[in-house]
Amino acid sequence: MYKSLFSFFVVFVLLPVTQSTPAEESIPEWWATHIHVQRIGLPDDRYCPNGQLIAMLANSGLAINVVLRLPIIGEELIIQEHVIDGVTSEIDVIQPRKTPWKAFSVEPTTTPLAGNVIQHYCSEAGQYGVYFVNKMPVIIDNADLKAFEETQFPSYSRTGVVLAEVVSHYSDQLGKNGIVFIIQMLGMRGKDTISYPSDVKVDFDFKGGNMLEMLCAVNASVNAADPSHVCYWFISGPKAPRILTYGAVGREKFDRLFVK
Amino acid sequence: MKKYAHTIRWVSELVLILAVLAAAPWVHQAFNTPTYPGYDPEAPISITAGTPYSGSAVRPIVANAMPVFTNVCVPWLKGYQVGPNWSADRDRWYDSQQNYTDLLDTVEYKVTASGGGVINDWTEDTSGLQNQMMATSSWSPQSSPFLGSFSIKCEVRDTMHQGPPGTTDNASNGTASAGTINWLAPNTEATGGSLYHATDTYVYNGQTYYGHIDQMPASVWNTTQPTLSFKGLYLVEDVTQVYSSGGLWVAASENNATLGDQGGGNNTYLDLLGMYTVAGYQYPATIENHYRVDFYLKASQTSDASIALQYNAYLKNIVIGGYGGEQGRSRRESPQGSLQCPDWPYTLHQ
Numbered sequence: 001m002y003k004s005l006f007s008f009f010v011v012f013v014l015l016p017v018t019q020s021t022p023a024e025e026s027i028p029e030w031w032a033t034h035i036h037v038q039r040i041g042l043p044d045d046r047y048c049p050n051g052q053l054i055a056m057l058a059n060s061g062l063a064i065n066v067v068l069r070l071p072i073i074g075e076e077l078i079i080q081e082h083v084i085d086g087v088t089s090e091i092d093v094i095q096p097r098k099t100p101w102k103a104f105s106v107e108p109t110t111t112p113l114a115g116n117v118i119q120h121y122c123s124e125a126g127q128y129g130v131y132f133v134n135k136m137p138v139i140i141d142n143a144d145l146k147a148f149e150e151t152q153f154p155s156y157s158r159t160g161v162v163l164a165e166v167v168s169h170y171s172d173q174l175g176k177n178g179i180v181f182i183i184q185m186l187g188m189r190g191k192d193t194i195s196y197p198s199d200v201k202v203d204f205d206f207k208g209g210n211m212l213e214m215l216c217a218v219n220a221s222v223n224a225a226d227p228s229h230v231c232y233w234f235i236s237g238p239k240a241p242r243i244l245t246y247g248a249v250g251r252e253k254f255d256r257l258f259v260k
Numbered sequence: 261m262k263k264y265a266h267t268i269r270w271v272s273e274l275v276l277i278l279a280v281l282a283a284a285p286w287v288h289q290a291f292n293t294p295t296y297p298g299y300d301p302e303a304p305i306s307i308t309a310g311t312p313y314s315g316s317a318v319r320p321i322v323a324n325a326m327p328v329f330t331n332v333c334v335p336w337l338k339g340y341q342v343g344p345n346w347s348a349d350r351d352r353w354y355d356s357q358q359n360y361t362d363l364l365d366t367v368e369y370k371v372t373a374s375g376g377g378v379i380n381d382w383t384e385d386t387s388g389l390q391n392q393m394m395a396t397s398s399w400s401p402q403s404s405p406f407l408g409s410f411s412i413k414c415e416v417r418d419t420m421h422q423g424p425p426g427t428t429d430n431a432s433n434g435t436a437s438a439g440t441i442n443w444l445a446p447n448t449e450a451t452g453g454s455l456y457h458a459t460d461t462y463v464y465n466g467q468t469y470y471g472h473i474d475q476m477p478a479s480v481w482n483t484t485q486p487t488l489s490f491k492g493l494y495l496v497e498d499v500t501q502v503y504s505s506g507g508l509w510v511a512a513s514e515n516n517a518t519l520g521d522q523g524g525g526n527n528t529y530l531d532l533l534g535m536y537t538v539a540g541y542q543y544p545a546t547i548e549n550h551y552r553v554d555f556y557l558k559a560s561q562t563s564d565a566s567i568a569l570q571y572n573a574y575l576k577n578i579v580i581g582g583y584g585g586e587q588g589r590s591r592r593e594s595p596q597g598s599l600q601c602p603d604w605p606y607t608l609h610q
Contacts, residue, residue, distance in 0.1 A: 041500075055509040059500045071507055092506035182510075229514060238506035247511020250498065 026132040027115075034111040034259040037104055042121075046100030049076075050125040051236065053101055054139055057121050058234060061257050063249045064118060065216065067140040067148065068236040069127070077238050092238050101125070111259050133216040136232075140212075148211040151177050155208040163246055166204045166218055177211065178240045200226050218246065230254045296358050299427035301351040305367060305434030306339025307394065307416045336371075336394045336414050336436065338387075340364065345389035348416050348434070351423055364389060365429065368419045371397040374411045384419060413437045503550035 041060035043052050051068045058064045071077040071094055080093045101124040104117050115130075118137065122128040127141040140148065156169055167174070167181045174181060202221040206214055215233050222231035229248035237243045340350035340362070347364030354360045371380040379397045387394050399412060414436045421429035500512045 043502075049507060051507045051509065052503065055504075056502065059502075059509075059512040061512075066509075068507060068509065077506065094505065094507045232511055234509055234511040236504075236507055236509040238508060243508060243510070245510040247513050249512060250514040253498065253514070 026135055028132075028135040028137070030258060031113075031115040031118075031137065033114055035114040035117055035257055036259060037106055037112055037117055039257050040117065042103075045096070047096040047098075048101075049094040049096060050101075050128075051094060053121060053125045054128060055234070055236070057118065058139070058232065059247075061249050061253045062114070062118065063230040063232040063254060065133075065136055065138045065219070065232050066234050066236070067138070067144045068234075068242075069141045069144055070240060070242065071238060073239070094238070114258065131212070133212045134220065136216045136219055138212055138216070147177070151211045153206070153209065153211060153214040155206055157205045159203040160201050161204060162199060162201060163218060163222060166202065166221070167244070167246075170214060174211075174244065175241065178242055179235060179244050180241045181244045183245075215244075222246070222248070227251065296354050297356050298354050299351065299423050300354065300360075301365070301423060301427070301430040302432070303340075303350045303352070305349045305416045305418065305432050307348045307367075307369070307414060307434050307436040308337045308339060309412075309414065309436050310335030310337050310393065333396055333398050334371075334412050334414075335396045336369065337392050338394050341392070346392045347389065348385065348394055349418055349432075351429070353424060363422060365418065365422045366420045367394075367416045369395060369417075370415045371395075372413050372415075373399050374413075379412065382417075411437055501550065 039060075040062070041056055043056050045052075051071075054066055054068060058066050076095050077092060078095060080091060101121070104112065104120045106112050118139075119130055122130055122139055127143075128139050129142065129145070131138045131140060131145065151173075153170055153173060156166070158166065158169075164181075164183055171181060200222055202218075202225045204218070204221045206217040209217075219231045219233065223229070226248075228251050230251060231246060231248050233244060233246050235242050235244045338346040338348040340347050342350070342362045342364055345364055348367045348369075349365035351363045351365050352360040353363055366385060368382050368384045369380065370378070370382045372378050377399075379399050380395070383395070385394050397412060397414065415433065416435070417433045418429055418431050421427075423429055498512070498514050501510055
């Protein structure tokens, strides 16, 4: 009883106040839904870099949109000698955490709210906050948030186009802001096949807005074209420019995270 | 002889009883022949099982650590057709000239699976006269993993009376069974013994990116019945990055393929599993990325009722893709252990 009240307080009262969250109607319904926390695939290494904690949170099916902040060269990112199969090479390595991240504490017989779990791991990862853009959560740190919100993108509408065409329309402006869009080819079938969601035809209609709104508008157009997946984006990289990729979680995988 | 008298009498009585029982339908018919004009509701209810097929279900079955989603769908077909209309129950109205008109009546049905589990409790047929299909029952095996066979039974009984005013309906029942469905799944997997390591250029938006592709052939099939098709089964590739030394993460990707499409419609599914790790990036950097590919077999409609499902194959792959301006490297771990890219460690991206 008290736990439920506390969860309600955190999601609907504390979050909007502390995280500069827009109006409550911008929060997706699943954010305040109970979640099977054990189905979230987190790193085994409690000393893993913060970015890995966030990335695996996103890639485990939650489909949260992420901007990983750039590591500080020489401090958080250093070049190390690395041996693979007996061959030594220099490799960029993000340094591990100094303290282990703490798992979300949950009673064995209870299921927490999804928003509380995500909020917890974002806090564990350091300076990341949760913001909402058209009912889509964005994980981003404060410095990046300011820059992304100040960067305005013009309106653009096209019907029956693939994601690459949409994003390439904005590529120059993305490039000026240190973002390069890459079409990923994960799990491809044959050399020339470009994997989902790059080949989904979408109707894109963006009225203009900041960078986060533009990136999330792409999600919305892909989701509308293919309800069987949940589209999300990820920005990361060791040095500027950072790489933007779009990915998709199967709707079944997404739905299985939540308590029916 | 005397000692058998009791037995003879007992057998005689039994024969008499059986004879009476055997004559019951004739007697029933004789005493229930409608007067003319009159109403005859006595035709038996008729329902048949259509071709069962597999369908998606939300309950996972875990076999070899691979979740499979499957159930069986059985359509139930009405047995009587009058003009364009269908019904599982047919009654007749005779005019004074003994000409008859068929009247299609309403039924309700109950479906149970082998073992007695109720799939559909008594439910009114609301399918409409234009449909031959009364209903489709969907059932998911409750064992995990499910292998073997099962049967589904549909019982039908008369319900709301549709005959002319002043007449009474019969209460005849009927039963149909879906028969036995054998489920078949891929039970063998094979992957290539070596990695193909390739450089590749990828031009996008005026910029050239050098790629590093790891590919391996992978196939699944059933060894016992190689002529059967897995048509209708879906393979889901769920690719997730699980590590990046330099913090270069990409969003996960899920791709679907229909089993049979890739293998020419036969038993074998063949795929090239691959990772494309972008290299030739604007800055010199070498990053080690790890990906995990989870494969799921998922049931869907199949045109062949004797086949389907599920399971077995596969597999958890970890592909380590090299990334860098000067060289790439590649390993595959699990299940055969580490395999090294054949052209490692030579310079790849010239």
